[in-house]
Amino acid sequence: MRVKPxxxxxxxxxxxxxxxxxxxVFHGYDVDSAVDGKEGLTKGLTGNYTCILLDVMLPSMNGFDICNALREDSRTQPIMMLTAKNEEHDIINALTLGADDYVSKPFSTSELVLRVNALVRRSGWTGxxxxxxxxxxxxxxxxxxTGMSYQKETKYxxxxxxxxxxxxxxxxxVSRDELLKNxxxxxxxxxxxxxxxxxxxxxxxxxxxxxxxxPKHLLTHRGEGYQLYKL
Structure with missing residues (x-):
């Protein structure tokens, strides 16, 4: 059974x-929301979200500070910044703090959905x-x-x-060229x-x-490429 992002x-x-x-919601998401910076940070830290869409200008705590706190807590949480600002230094600031992508208002709703979908896919979420x-x-x-490998916790x-x-x-x-392209x-x-x-x-x-x-799992086939095996 598939679950909603x-x-x-x-x-x-x-x-x-x-x-x-x-x-x-129309595009198949389970949506939660917050209208205040501190509330958004609390939810972001305690909820299990596939993606966080984060405005910059917020009451009590701005989006840059929220993004920084979220990234300190998790290096994998997908974060999309949403703001009316489009100055280069704001974009650099957002990305430096760990945002995965950045969209400026006014925005195309179709483009926003496509970019959030792409970010969710890149995060490895499958549903x-x-x-x-x-x-x-x-x-x-x-x-x-993260994972377990021969009784040892492993980070990837x-x-x-x-x-x-x-x-x-x-x-x-799979050849090297195919991996480089895809x-x-x-x-x-x-x-x-x-x-x-x-x-x-x-x-x-x-x-x-x-x-x-x-190797037993990740083998090299000379002249063809790499193949992953389950044992």
């Missing part, structure tokens, strides 16, 4: 809040099982970027999880150093293999 909207303008709530089980001893949570980077998730959905070997997002790979992929694969093997030099 949970969205927290922190916005003090009643008309905008109503419009955004209706918009995202179904968010855990990748490679064996009874190796499992990874795609949302929290976002890119490592994206690689594992992509390989998991493929039935055969995980890193490069349109052209001719001038890209493919050692970037090799380095990430090596780091993943150290986390999921008993012996990274003789």
């Amino acid at each position: 949970r969205l927290l909207i922190v916005e003090d303008e009643p008309s905008i809040l109503r419009g955004l709530t209706d918009l995202f 179904a099982n968010d855990r990748l089980e490679l064996s009874h001893q190796v499992s990874i949570c795609l949302q929290t970027l 980077t976002r890119k490592e999880v994206e690689i594992l998730d992509y390989l998991h959905h493929k039935n055969g070997p 995980v890193w997002g490069y349109k052209e790979t001719r001038d890209i150093d493919t050692r970037t992929v090799d380095i990430h694969i090596a780091k993943i093997r150290k986390k999921i293999e008993v012996d990274p030099k003789t």
Whole structure:
């Protein structure tokens, strides 16, 4: 059974809040809201939200401070900043504090939905099982970027999880070029150093293999690419 993604909207303008709530409910989200900065921070820290849509200008606590506090608590929580400001320094400030994306008012509602959807997808949320089980001893949570590997708690980077998730959905070997295009997002790979992929694969093997030099889960097929196996 699929569950709805949970969205927290922190916005003090009643008309905008109503419009955004209706918009995202229509697009399949379970929406919660807050009209005050401190209330938004409390909900953001205690709730389990797929994404937080955060206005900058708020009563009691501004969005920049909320974003900073949320990011200190969780490095994986998807955060979208929403503000009337569009000065470059505000955008830099938001992204420096850990926001994943930034949209300025007035905005296109269709663009906003697309960008929130994209952020949710990049976060690893699937609406179904968010855990990748490679064996009874190796499992990874795609949302929290953590897992258990041979009775040891293991932390992953976002890119490592994206690689594992992509390989998991493929039935055969995946080339370096395909990973660079579909995980890193490069349109052209001719001038890209493919050692970037090799380095990430090596780091993943150290986390999921008993012996990274003789891998059982993440294998290299010479001339074809990488393939992920469940045992």
